[in-house]
Each structure stands twice: as structure tokens, then as C-alpha cells.
Amino acid sequence: MSLLDMTAVELAAAIKEGKTTAVEATREVLAQIEAKEELYNCYVTWDKDAALAQAEAVQVGIEAGELNGPLAGVPVAIKDNMCTKGMLTTCASKILGNFIPTFSAEAVLNLQREGAIILGKTNMDEFAMGSTTETSAFGVTKNPWNPECVPGGSSGGSAAAVAAEECFYALGSDTGGSIRQPASFCGVVGMKPTYGTVSRYGLIAYGSSLDQIGPLAKDVTDCATILEVISSHDTKDSTSVEREDTDFTKALVEDVKGIRIGIPNDYFNEGLDDEVKNAVLQAAKVLEEKGATMGHFDLGLVDYAIPAYYTIAAAEASSNLERFDGIKYGYRTPDYAGLHNMYKKTRSEGFGEEVKRRIMLGSFVLSSGYYDAYYLKALKVKTLIKKAFDEAFAKYDVILGPVAPTTAPKLGESLVDPLQMYLGDIYTIAVNLAGLPGISIPCGRDSKGLPIGLQLIGDCFQEKKLIQSAYTYEKARGKFPTPAKEVR
Amino acid sequence: MAKEYETVIGLEVHVELATKTKIFCGCSTAFGAAPNTQTCPVCTGMPGALPVLNKQVLEYAIAVGLATNCDITRYGKFDRKNYFYPDNPQNYQISQLYLPICKKGSIEIETQAGGKKKIGIHEIHMEEDAGKMIHDAWEEWSLVDYNRSGVPLIEIVSEPDMRSAEEVIAYLEKLRLVIQYLGASDCKLQEGSMRADVNLSIREVGATELGTRTEMKNLNSFKAIARAIEGERARQIDLIEEGKAVVLETRRWDDAKGESYSMRSKEDAQDYRYFPDPDLVPIVVSDAMLEEIKAKQPEFRTEKMARYKEEYDIPDYDIDIITSSKHMADLFEATVAICNQPKKVSNWLMGETMRLMNEKEIEPQDLSFSPENLAKLIALVDSKAINSSVAKEVFEVMFTQDIDPNEYVEENGLQTINDEGALRKTIEEVITNNPQSVKDYHNGKEKAIGFLVGQTMKAMKGKADPGMINRILKELI
Numbered sequence: 001m002s003l004l005d006m007t008a009v010e011l012a013a014a015i016k017e018g019k020t021t022a023v024e025a026t027r028e029v030l031a032q033i034e035a036k037e038e039l040y041n042c043y044v045t046w047d048k049d050a051a052l053a054q055a056e057a058v059q060v061g062i063e064a065g066e067l068n069g070p071l072a073g074v075p076v077a078i079k080d081n082m083c084t085k086g087m088l089t090t091c092a093s094k095i096l097g098n099f100i101p102t103f104s105a106e107a108v109l110n111l112q113r114e115g116a117i118i119l120g121k122t123n124m125d126e127f128a129m130g131s132t133t134e135t136s137a138f139g140v141t142k143n144p145w146n147p148e149c150v151p152g153g154s155s156g157g158s159a160a161a162v163a164a165e166e167c168f169y170a171l172g173s174d175t176g177g178s179i180r181q182p183a184s185f186c187g188v189v190g191m192k193p194t195y196g197t198v199s200r201y202g203l204i205a206y207g208s209s210l211d212q213i214g215p216l217a218k219d220v221t222d223c224a225t226i227l228e229v230i231s232s233h234d235t236k237d238s239t240s241v242e243r244e245d246t247d248f249t250k251a252l253v254e255d256v257k258g259i260r261i262g263i264p265n266d267y268f269n270e271g272l273d274d275e276v277k278n279a280v281l282q283a284a285k286v287l288e289e290k291g292a293t294m295g296h297f298d299l300g301l302v303d304y305a306i307p308a309y310y311t312i313a314a315a316e317a318s319s320n321l322e323r324f325d326g327i328k329y330g331y332r333t334p335d336y337a338g339l340h341n342m343y344k345k346t347r348s349e350g351f352g353e354e355v356k357r358r359i360m361l362g363s364f365v366l367s368s369g370y371y372d373a374y375y376l377k378a379l380k381v382k383t384l385i386k387k388a389f390d391e392a393f394a395k396y397d398v399i400l401g402p403v404a405p406t407t408a409p410k411l412g413e414s415l416v417d418p419l420q421m422y423l424g425d426i427y428t429i430a431v432n433l434a435g436l437p438g439i440s441i442p443c444g445r446d447s448k449g450l451p452i453g454l455q456l457i458g459d460c461f462q463e464k465k466l467i468q469s470a471y472t473y474e475k476a477r478g479k480f481p482t483p484a485k486e487v488r
Numbered sequence: 489m490a491k492e493y494e495t496v497i498g499l500e501v502h503v504e505l506a507t508k509t510k511i512f513c514g515c516s517t518a519f520g521a522a523p524n525t526q527t528c529p530v531c532t533g534m535p536g537a538l539p540v541l542n543k544q545v546l547e548y549a550i551a552v553g554l555a556t557n558c559d560i561t562r563y564g565k566f567d568r569k570n571y572f573y574p575d576n577p578q579n580y581q582i583s584q585l586y587l588p589i590c591k592k593g594s595i596e597i598e599t600q601a602g603g604k605k606k607i608g609i610h611e612i613h614m615e616e617d618a619g620k621m622i623h624d625a626w627e628e629w630s631l632v633d634y635n636r637s638g639v640p641l642i643e644i645v646s647e648p649d650m651r652s653a654e655e656v657i658a659y660l661e662k663l664r665l666v667i668q669y670l671g672a673s674d675c676k677l678q679e680g681s682m683r684a685d686v687n688l689s690i691r692e693v694g695a696t697e698l699g700t701r702t703e704m705k706n707l708n709s710f711k712a713i714a715r716a717i718e719g720e721r722a723r724q725i726d727l728i729e730e731g732k733a734v735v736l737e738t739r740r741w742d743d744a745k746g747e748s749y750s751m752r753s754k755e756d757a758q759d760y761r762y763f764p765d766p767d768l769v770p771i772v773v774s775d776a777m778l779e780e781i782k783a784k785q786p787e788f789r790t791e792k793m794a795r796y797k798e799e800y801d802i803p804d805y806d807i808d809i810i811t812s813s814k815h816m817a818d819l820f821e822a823t824v825a826i827c828n829q830p831k832k833v834s835n836w837l838m839g840e841t842m843r844l845m846n847e848k849e850i851e852p853q854d855l856s857f858s859p860e861n862l863a864k865l866i867a868l869v870d871s872k873a874i875n876s877s878v879a880k881e882v883f884e885v886m887f888t889q890d891i892d893p894n895e896y897v898e899e900n901g902l903q904t905i906n907d908e909g910a911l912r913k914t915i916e917e918v919i920t921n922n923p924q925s926v927k928d929y930h931n932g933k934e935k936a937i938g939f940l941v942g943q944t945m946k947a948m949k950g951k952a953d954p955g956m957i958n959r960i961l962k963e964l965i
Contacts, residue, residue, distance in 0.1 A: 082536075083535065083536040089535070091535075096535065099535065101534070101535070101536065102529065102534070103529060103534075103536075105536060200538060201536065201537070201538050202536040202537075203536055204535040204536045205536070205767075207766075208766035208767050209766035235540065236538060236540060237538050237540075238538065238539070238540050238541065238767060238768050238769050239766075239767070239769060315763060316763075316766055318570075318761075319568050319570055319580050319761070319763070322570060322572065322578060322579035322580055323533045323535065323577065323578045323579055324535075325572060325574075325579055327574045327577075327632070328532065328533065328534075328577060329534070329535075339574070343572055363761060366570075366761035366762075366763050367759055367761060368759045368761075371761075371762075371763070375763060
């Protein structure tokens with residue numbers, strides 16, 4: 001058995017038992033990156049020497065008994081919108097093409113304290129704006145299940161790297177589905193925790209009120225373990241929540257008896273691919289057989305989630321991205337006449353089309369005269385959506401549905417029609433607006449062989465119910481194949 | 489017949505709060521450090537950095553609000569004001585628009601006619617200061633110093649309730665005093681820790697509609713404010729008399745030239761696209777917090793004046809002057825606490841201190857000598873170790889360098905010579921050398937004795953007790 005077949009938790013255990021070492025595991029995964037990168041392009045940056053140096057240091061720590069956590073010695077990939085001290089952090093944008101942070105994101109530090117080995121930075125949609133990883137300034141990432149398809153986005157590099165075994169697990173960020181949707185397209189497990197669970201300090205903001213960091217992993221066990229390590233109360237992030245129930249691995253229990261699962265009728269309407277629908281309902285049946293109770297209900301407001309999301313996220317993004325101006329760091333246009341011209345040219349040349357589209361949209365909805373009609377109205381919709389979920393969670397512990405209407409589309413299909421692309425976020429977006437946790441786990445493959453994702457949504461701070469349900473389903477489902485095997 | 493005009497003025501006052509650290513990060517706010525040495529990822533707008541509110545800023549803002557009779561907003565927010573400029577590292581300033589921390593207050597001023605007038609406060613909000621741009625005169629570039637970026641400010645916006653430069657200055661003085669008493673800021677106009685922008689319009693006396701206003705910036709002293717108000721009033725009257733219109737605009741006052749020029753018209757004003765900052769949680773002011781701040785409010789001037797009247801036997805005039813500065817009042821009370829001689833402490837403050845302040849153009853809050861040293865000086869005079877003219881000499885050194893008067897007198901040998909034998913010998917010499925004066929004295933010229941005392945003092949290098957000289961002189965002639 002190759003080390004690459006192991007999950008993160010299995011690898012850490014093997015290293016602890018002395019069956020292998022962090023250095024060996026890192027060498028093996030680096031060889032896989034070398035072999036596969038040209039085809040998949042999962043990484044913007046990866047640093048062989050730095051990874052091996054970390055691995056050696058971590059191995060010493062493990063042998064000395066200083067590092068004994070469940071992820072010690074395991075190589076990880078970090079989405080390129082999280083700051084890594086001394087390592088290029090680009091947000092897949094030309095405007096940050098030369099940016100090397102002076103500090104690391106809190107979530108990254110939490111991993112490093114537990115002996116993680118940072119392999120590099122994964123590709124993404126530019127500034128996390130997109131659903132396909134095609135808006136990256138550093139080339140598209142390809143889906144390891146079929147290189148003609150997108151890996152999803154915006155954390156497409158992270159999802160593809162896990163699927164292609166170019167890392168043992170990865171961190172992503174989810175503003176409107178950016179962890180769950182690529183996890184679904186790449187056949188891996190991805191989780192977006194409750195807003196405030198993982199510190200946003202060092203995460204380069206897209207939509208600050210919606211952004212959350214979370215894991216992309218090979219299975220639910222890894223996912224719970226990683227989340228347990230990265231979650232923390234951080235006084236540097238005002239929106240960070242102090243909670244004492246972050247021992248998520250305690251919820252890795254194979255039992256759903258008494259768990260009430262709600263299926264929103266509105267998540268199974270027109271637009272949902274039949275194969276996806278059948279696979280998701282089949283997964284629901286599995287959970288029911290395992291003892292969960294099942295009920296159908298109308299969530300409502302589903303059609304309003306997308307416009308509300310694109311209004312709020314774009315408004316925040318238009319302001320968050322103002323700091324990229326060529327003055328202090330990042331790209332500056334080579335030729336300019338005066339300050340105003342420098343700003344204009346730097347930003348025109350430094351940002352890609354999709355980012356510019358959202359900056360314009362966001363600036364518009366915040367403009368005087370439009371603020372009330374768009375931005376404030378979107379906030380009201382957000383409040384109503386949260387209320388709708390509150391009502392649902394009075395009756396159910398977990399909401400079950402698809403992650404995305406379809407499996408991974410072909411490369412180049414989505415960007416032609418951005419509105420159509422935005423509609424693809426319909427099942428994931430409301431979760432961010434309401435600040436809820438959500439998990440995506442593979443529940444089958446379509447006739448083209450592409451993975452289908454099952455989404456479970458929980459009430460705020462109820463990650464454990466999600467983990468328990470997902471874990472139980474995963475055990476019943478059996479091991480999900482990996483594309484690497486398929487391609488081999 | 490010439491029309492009569494009324495001036496209508498409202499003020500926007502920015503006050504730099506006296507916190508040790510910045511509003512959203514832990515960097516020092518100390519003034520004068522080398523450029524960009526008091527910065528961090530937060531106040532330089534690095535990607536991924538996040539703001540966290542300094543609680544002291546909120547407490548100061550609430551304290552100022554309470555002292556100015558404002559309603560305190562119990563559920564508030566910070567908003568982002570978006571505009572591009574290199575001194576603004578995020579290209580948005582974190583400020584408050586929709587839910588400012590204080591609203592609907594007022595303070596009372598004394599008018600020149602001797603009456604009292606209420607000046608309304610529209611709101612007080614918290615915000616962060618920008619960095620400082622340095623435009624290189626010789627090279628084609630500008631440099632930015634972010635040390636000031638993130639220094640906490642409150643902006644106090646008045647109602648358009650003032651009608652003259654005198655009222656404006658009375659309002660500013662009152663505001664400054666209240667804030668200084670709170671310890672929330674030193675409020676120095678020259679150094680920019682208090683900045684006032686003047687919104688001014690004119691209208692015919694009796695009119696109820698407000699005229700078109702202008703906003704005047706760059707006013708660095710009370711004198712400049714008074715001159716700018718007079719200048720702007722005259723400029724607007726001229727325009728109207730000529731049948732022209734006043735333009736809604738921001739103007740910059742050039743105090744050296746005594747005139748203002750247009751900075752930007754409000755027509756090309758930017759749209760700041762204000763919206764609540766999603767990186768900061770709403771500001772919730774609990775009952776407990778409000779009570780705690782109320783309990784910590786200091787004794788303000790009116791109460792202090794009443795107490796001084798009760799406790800100390802000093803003239804009302806002295807009380808008025810001493811309490812007109814929190815620092816001077818603190819100095820007074822601390823010195824009295826040591827030496828228990830209010831009258832003498834007051835005399836030092838009213839006499840020599842005021843004289844030197846005028847001479848050296850020093851503001852009361854910049855007085856640097858310690859109460860301990862003033863008390864020591866008073867003790868030296870009381871014990872007749874030095875005479876009063878030596879004491880004034882010592883005080884002058886103390887005023888600028890805060891030296892220990894005991895040590896200084898010792899080191900410079902300034903003690904009064906109480907050796908009667910030596911003094912008697914000197915006086916005898918003076919009498920011998922000034923026969924004419926002695927004669928004059930005997931002829932009834934009382935003043936002549938003064939000359940002889942002076943001569944003796946001179947010979948003693950000022951270190952004699954004048955009482956003792958008088959006694960011996962009269963005895964000998």
C-alpha cells in the first residue's frame with residue numbers, strides 16, 4: 001500500500017508508530033506533485049526544499065514526543081488566499097503576484113503548531129470569485145476525475161490536490177460554497193464550519209461577513225480532526241466566537257438514531273440534474289435505514305438567496321479589494337502619469353474580468369441612492385433566510401440536499417455566461433448567508449463517472465450532528481474510489 | 489440702506505484621543521517616532537489583517553458624550569468610508585455614519601454680554617486617523633508615514649448654533665476644558681490633537697432659512713479661527729451684495745495671507761459608499777458599562793470651583809484662573825496636598841508661573857515642574873533658607889527644567905547667609921562707602937535706607953535676609 005492511499009489521520013498514526021516518517025511521506029507526496037502538476041495545475045506555489053526542511057524538523061519533534069497530535073507530520077496544501085509567512089500568497093491574482101506575507105494566517109499557525117508540513121499554495125478563482133477555478137491568473141486547474149472538466153471553485157486547487165493525492169488534506173475557504181462545491185466535483189469531503197469558528201485573521205477577505213476557512217479531506221474522520229485543530233477563539237478577529245464544543249472528533253459515531261433529517265422540497269426543483277437528484281435521495285434513504293427520521297418541508301426564499309448573496313458579497317468585496325492599489329505591495333503598473341492614473345492602470349491591469357465585474361457590482365449597490373434599494377434590501381433578505389432556517393431547525397437536526405445542480409462542467413463552459421454560473425451556487429449560498437455549518441460528502445457518480453456530492457446543513461454550532469450523520473453515511477456507503485486509481 | 493447680516497456657524501471638531509495604543513491594533517500612538525516604526529499589518533492595511541476595537545476609545549467617546557449631555561447609542565456600529573488616497577492604507581477609513589456613539593447633546597457657553605447660551609451637539613463619532621504624506625519638494629515622489637494611521641479620533645459635530653467668532657471660541661474652549669478634565673485628550677490645536685473645521689453661512693437678520701455654507705479647513709489656532717470667520721463672513725457678504733451666489737464648497741484657510749481658497753466644490757464630492765464594517769462586531773453598550781463610566785467621570789470645573797471656594801482661602805479670581813486648566817488645577821491640588829499652604833501655592837501660580845507662561849508662550853497644560861519641587865521651594869522660603877528674590881531665580885530654572893530646588897540651592901550656594909557677624913561687617917562697609925546716603929537718611933529721606941539695603945544685598949550676592957539687613961542698618965546709623 002502506497003503512503004498516498006492513507007488518510008491524514010492514518011498517516012499521522014503510522015508516523016507515530018514509526019512505520020514511516022514525515023520526511024518519507026513528504027518525499028512521496030512531492031514526487032506525486034512532480035508527476036501530476038503539469039496535468040492538473042493544483043498549485044500556484046509549491047516549495048520542495050521548504051517542505052522537506054519542515055518535514056525534518058517535524059520528524060525530530062515527533063520523535064522527541066513534542067508533537068503528538070493527530071495530524072503531526074502530515075503534508076498539507078493551503079489555499080492561496082491564506083497568508084503564509086515568507087511564502088508567496090497571490091489569491092491567484094496578478095495584483096498580488098509578487099506578494100510575500102510577513103505573517104501567517106491563524107488557521108495555518110494552528111496547523112503548524114500541531115506539526116503540519118506546508119507543501120504549497122493551491123490554485124483558486126481569483127480572490128475566491130468564481131465557481132470553477134478558471135478565473136485564476138495562473139491557469140486553470142483540471143478535475144482529476146476528468147481533466148476536461150473543472151474541479152469546481154473557488155477552492156478548486158485544494159479539492160483537486162486532495163483528489164489527485166498531491167497532498168493528504170487541504171484548507172479551503174467558503175464564502176458561497178467554495179469548499180463544498182469543489183469537494184463535490186472532485187469526490188472529496190469538504191466542510192464549512194459555523195461563521196466565527198475558524199479565525200479569519202490572515203485570510204485575504206472576499207466577503208468578510210460570509211468567509212469561513214474549512215477542511216477538504218479524504219474522509220469525514222480527517223475532516224473532523226482538521227476542523228478540531230484549526231478552530232480557535234482568536235482575539236485578533238472580532239468575529240471569532242469563543243466556543244467550548246470544538247472537540248469535533250467526539251462526534252465520529254456511527255449512529256443516526258433519533259436524528260431528524262429534513263429534506264427541503266425547494267432543493268429538488270427544476271434545474272437539478274436527475275442523476276444528482278437520484279444519488280442524493282438514495283443517500284437520504286441510507287440514512288433513514290440507519291435510523292434517522294426523515295421529513296420533507298418547504299424552506300422558502302431559495303430564489304432570493306442568489307441575488308442577496310451577490311449583492312452583499314460584491315459590496316464587501318468592492319471595499320475589501322480597495323487596498324490593492326500599487327502603493328504598498330503587489331503589482332504596480334510600469335508606466336503612469338500621476339497618482340490617479342497609477343491607481344487606474346494598476347487595478348485595470350492587475351485584476352481579472354470576474355473580479356472587476358464584482359467590484360463594479362459592489363460599488364454600484366453601495367452608491368448613494370442605491371444603498372437602500374439594493375444593499376439594505378439584501379441584508380433584510382439575509383435576515384429572513386436566517387429566520388427560515390431557524391424555523392426548519394426547530395423541526396429538524398440536519399437539512400439534506402444536493403451541493404450543486406450538476407456534476408463538474410467542462411472547462412470553458414461556465415465563464416461564457418456568468419449569470420448561469422452564479423445560479424450554480426443555489427444550494428450552497430444560503431448556508432453562508434445564515435452563517436451555518438455545511439458538509440459535502442461524495443454519494444455517487446454520474447454516468448460520465450463524475451462524483452456527486454451530498455450536502456448536510458446544520459444549525460449554528462451544530463457541526464457535531466453533521467459529522468455524526470456524515471460519518472454514519474460514509475460507513476454505510478463504503479470506501480469511495482479515488483480518481484488517481486481510475487486514471488492508473 | 490445697507491442690509492444687516494447674521495453669521496451662522498457650526499463646527500466639526502476632531503479630537504485625537506489620549507490612548508496609549510491605536511484604535512484597532514496594539515501599536516503605540518506616541519508622537520514623533522521615526523517614520524513607520526509604530527506600525528503593524530493592521531494599521532498598514534496588509535492583506536488578511538483585521539481590526540479589533542480598543543475599548544479605551546469607546547470609553548473615552550462615551551465619557552465625552554456624557555459630559556456634553558449626549559444620548560449614548562446603546563447599539564452602534566462602525567462604517568467604512570471608501571476613498572482612495574495613499575495615506576489611507578486600506579483605501580477606506582473606519583468611521584461611524586449610521587449609528588454614531590453619541591447624539592443630541594449640548595454644552596453651555598458664556599456670551600460676551602454675560603449671558604449663557606446652549607450650543608447643540610448633533611453627534612459624536614469615533615474614527616481612525618490617516619497616515620501622513622510627505623511630498624518631496626526635490627524629487628518626483630511622495631512618502632507615507634503610517635505612524636499616525638489608526639490613531640483614534642472622535643469627531644464632535646455641533647448644530648449651527650453659533651453666531652460669532654467669540655461664541656465659536658467660547659464653545660471650543662469649553663469643549664477643550666471638558667475633554668482635558670476627562671483626560672481624554674490634551675487638545676492641542678497647534679499639534680493637531682484638536683482640529684476644528686468651520687461651517688459658515690450668512691443670512692439677513694430675521695431670515696429663518698439657512699444660507700449656503702462653506703466649510704473652512706486648516707485652522708491651527710484660536711486666532712486663526714477668529715480671523716477665518718471674519719474673513720469668510722466678509723467674503724460671503726461681498727458675494728451676495730454683488731448679486732453672486734455662495735458656492736457649497738470646502739475652503740482652505742491661509743493664515744499667513746489672511747485669506748482662503750477653494751479646495752473642492754461639493755459638486756465633485758466623492759460618493760464614499762458608506763456601509764457597516766463587516767470585520768467589526770456591533771458596539772453594545774451595557775448598563776453596567778455605562779454606569780462604570782458615569783462613576784468614573786471626574787469633578788468638572790464648576791464643581792471644582794465650588795469646592796475650592798469651600799476648602800481654600802484664595803480669591804475667586806485665582807480659582808477662576810487655576811481651574812481654567814485641568815493640569816494647573818491638578819498641579820495646585822497636588823502641591824497643596826504636600827505643603828498645605830493654598831495661598832502660597834496660588835501666589836506662585838498666579839504670579840511667577842503666569843509671567844513665565846506669557847514670556848515663553850507656554851500653554852497651561854505644558855507646565856512641566858512637579859508639585860513636589862514647588863512645595864520644596866515654598867518650604868525653602870518659609871524657613872528663610874533663601875529669600876524671595878533668590879526663590880524667583882530658582883523658580884525660573886525649575887519652570888523650564890524641573891530641578892530639585894534643594895539640590896539647586898545647595899549646588900549654587902544660594903542659601904541666605906544668616907551669619908550676623910559677616911552681615912554686620914558688610915553693612916559697616918556699606919555705611920562707610922556711602923556717607924551721602926547716610927546723611928540723606930538722617931535728613932529725613934526714608935528712601936535712602938532702601939539704597940543702602942540694595943548695596944548690602946549686592947555685596948552679599950543676594951543671599952541675605954532683607955529683614956535682618958534692615959534691622960542691623962537701622963541699628964548702626
